[in-house]
Amino acid sequence: MISPDSDIHVRVRGLRFSFGSRVIYDGVDLDIARGKITAILGPSGTGKTTLLRLIGGQWRPKSGTIEVDGVNVNKLSRNQLFELRKRMSLLFQSGALLTDLTVFENVAFPLREHTDLPEAMIRDLVLMNLEAVGLRGARDLYPEQISGGMSRRVAMARAIALEPALIMFDEPFTGQDPISMGVLIRLVSSLNKAQGLTSIIVSHDVKEVLSISDYAYVISGGKVLDHGTPEAIRASRSEYAQQFLHGRPDGPVPFHYKSAKSYSDDLLEPAK
Amino acid sequence: MSRNRSVLGDFLRGLGGATFFLITILRALPGALLRPRLILQQLYYVGVMSLIIIVISGTFVGWILALQGFRTLTTFGATSALGVFVAATVIREMAPVVTALLFAGRAGSALAAEIGLMKATDQLSGMEMMAVDPIKRVIAPRFIAVLISLPLLTAIFAVMAIGWAGGHLIGVDLLGVDQGTYWGQIHAQIKLHDVIESIIKSACFGVVIGWISVYQGYFAAPTSEGVSRATTSTVVMSSLTVVGLDFVLTAFMFR
Numbered sequence: 191m192i193s194p195d196s197d198i199h200v201r202v203r204g205l206r207f208s209f210g211s212r213v214i215y216d217g218v219d220l221d222i223a224r225g226k227i228t229a230i231l232g233p234s235g236t237g238k239t240t241l242l243r244l245i246g247g248q249w250r251p252k253s254g255t256i257e258v259d260g261v262n263v264n265k266l267s268r269n270q271l272f273e274l275r276k277r278m279s280l281l282f283q284s285g286a287l288l289t290d291l292t293v294f295e296n297v298a299f300p301l302r303e304h305t306d307l308p309e310a311m312i313r314d315l316v317l318m319n320l321e322a323v324g325l326r327g328a329r330d331l332y333p334e335q336i337s338g339g340m341s342r343r344v345a346m347a348r349a350i351a352l353e354p355a356l357i358m359f360d361e362p363f364t365g366q367d368p369i370s371m372g373v374l375i376r377l378v379s380s381l382n383k384a385q386g387l388t389s390i391i392v393s394h395d396v397k398e399v400l401s402i403s404d405y406a407y408v409i410s411g412g413k414v415l416d417h418g419t420p421e422a423i424r425a426s427r428s429e430y431a432q433q434f435l436h437g438r439p440d441g442p443v444p445f446h447y448k449s450a451k452s453y454s455d456d457l458l459e460p461a462k
Numbered sequence: 463m464s465r466n467r468s469v470l471g472d473f474l475r476g477l478g479g480a481t482f483f484l485i486t487i488l489r490a491l492p493g494a495l496l497r498p499r500l501i502l503q504q505l506y507y508v509g510v511m512s513l514i515i516i517v518i519s520g521t522f523v524g525w526i527l528a529l530q531g532f533r534t535l536t537t538f539g540a541t542s543a544l545g546v547f548v549a550a551t552v553i554r555e556m557a558p559v560v561t562a563l564l565f566a567g568r569a570g571s572a573l574a575a576e577i578g579l580m581k582a583t584d585q586l587s588g589m590e591m592m593a594v595d596p597i598k599r600v601i602a603p604r605f606i607a608v609l610i611s612l613p614l615l616t617a618i619f620a621v622m623a624i625g626w627a628g629g630h631l632i633g634v635d636l637l638g639v640d641q642g643t644y645w646g647q648i649h650a651q652i653k654l655h656d657v658i659e660s661i662i663k664s665a666c667f668g669v670v671i672g673w674i675s676v677y678q679g680y681f682a683a684p685t686s687e688g689v690s691r692a693t694t695s696t697v698v699m700s701s702l703t704v705v706g707l708d709f710v711l712t713a714f715m716f717r
């Protein structure tokens with residue numbers, strides 16, 4: 191957090207958020223540096239997807255501020271928010287492809303909605319983006335005809351179509367074989383280098399993500415447990431980071447979803 | 463007592479939310495009208511796909527009315543009025559109401575399910591994150607398609623029920639009512655205000671069915687159960703609203 195203000199693309203301060211009584215964030219500060227790749231690591235169910243949706247302005251924090259390009263996303267009108275979103279992309283965990291459109295039309299969708307480009311240009315852009323994720327040959331298939339890993343790659347091609355300044359990837363590598371994973375990692379890294387894209391990557395493939403990240407946050411239990419450069423995270427003596435990096439079930443990061451009763455009490459309780 | 467009050471409270475809150483939603487849709491209509499391709503596509507799914515069921519039902523209703531009408535009119539020796547009997551019943555009541563009920567079952571339920579599933583699979587929030595407003599891109603074109611299709615389908619229903627394949631076939635070709643009398647009486651007795659009544663009714667039903675089905679889909683719980691509940695509620699609520707509203711409109715236009 192030493193960089194000057196203008197170099198911070200997304201600034202989160204004092205973020206608190208909960209679903210009903212379940213607290214997801216309990217006072218979190220984050221800085222996402224412009225033009226850098228930032229990894230968000232944390233156990234499943236801890237609120238990483240929630241964080242990306244909060245940054246995208248889909249949900250409102252209970253308190254705290256989220257600034258993108260220096261403006262508070264929750265102070266924007268719907269139109270202003272949409273203007274801001276034209277400059278950011280969120281790659282959904284599920285892909286969120288439009289099921290009534292082909293792969294080609296899905297990638298063309300943001301271009302058709304937001305630009306007046308001639309058809310020939312749209313075609314070229316779509317094919318280039320599909321080629322980058324290795325799916326040019328699948329352009330005429332419908333989302334139900336492709337696999338989960340392929341959907342996510344199509345979604346990635348769609349996310350980069352408008353050349354946003356900020357991309358948030360929600361577990362882009364899940365369900366990819368080692369070869370496509372390698373390709374996608376190189377793609378993310380080259381987008382960042384060639385276009386100066388700010389990238390936020392949520393992923394459980396810790397080693398791979400750290401290998402291309404400039405900075406990383408480890409979150410759990412509604413708090414930032416550790417943050418720093420990948421080297422610092424790897425070398426960190428924080429028990430949390432170490433447990434997470436090495437995937438140990440025991441340690442300060444709970445593997446279990448919070449329960450009101452202990453396991454034995456729960457098992458011994460008579461059935462109703 | 464307190465329970466009743468909370469049910470009433472929920473109902474009023476729901477109605478408030480639905481009204482606010484309707485206003486949001488209405489404000490998106492001008493923009494949506496600028497993209498006729500999206501509307502045409504929906505007209506196909508919503509309107510053309512409902513055509514068969516409307517044509518068949520219209521024909522049957524025409525046959526039934528001709529048979530029933532002939533039986534009753536014979537006792538008064540007034541079978542020459544068969545054409546008017548069929549036409550008046552169809553134009554004022556049967557065409558708008560039956561078309562609306564069938565349409566709610568065929569198209570309204572499909573719309574609610576489609577929109578509900580789009581929500582459950584993140585397609586709507588995906589659009590929002592791409593700075594595309596789902597109200598403008600998804601909801602408004604479907605709403606417009608309903609508004610356009612229902613009056614047209616109602617007209618088709620009426621033509622089928624009264625015309626040569628419907629009431630005419632039974633009344634003239636089978637029961638022997640004079641063809642000239644059948645049409646002559648219709649021309650003489652059916653007034654412009656009957657047709658206007660029919661159009662007003664089907665337009666109102668269109669608003670109601672469009673409103674209910676997109677609302678149910680858009681606010682469905684994002685689960686398979688939620689989508690199935692949205693579909694059912696669409697049909698139940700649309701049907702009840704259509705018959706209730708039909709009574710109110712008929713009473714209003716009674717003369």
Ligand SMILES: Nc1ncnc2c1ncn2[C@@H]1O[C@H](COP(=O)(O)OP(=O)(O)OP(=O)(O)O)[C@@H](O)[C@H]1O
Nearest residue numbers: 209210214232233234235236237238239240241283
């Ligand atoms: N719509 C919702 N309503 C209520 N609770 C929710 C909702 N969405 C998520 N949650 C809860 O919020 C918590 C965080 O969810 P989130 O999807 O952000 O987790 P995540 O860190 O992305 O997990 P994963 O790595 O498995 O994707 C979860 O424990 C979940 O139970």
Ligand SMILES: [Mg+2]
Nearest residue numbers: 238239283360
């Ligand atoms: Mg997630």
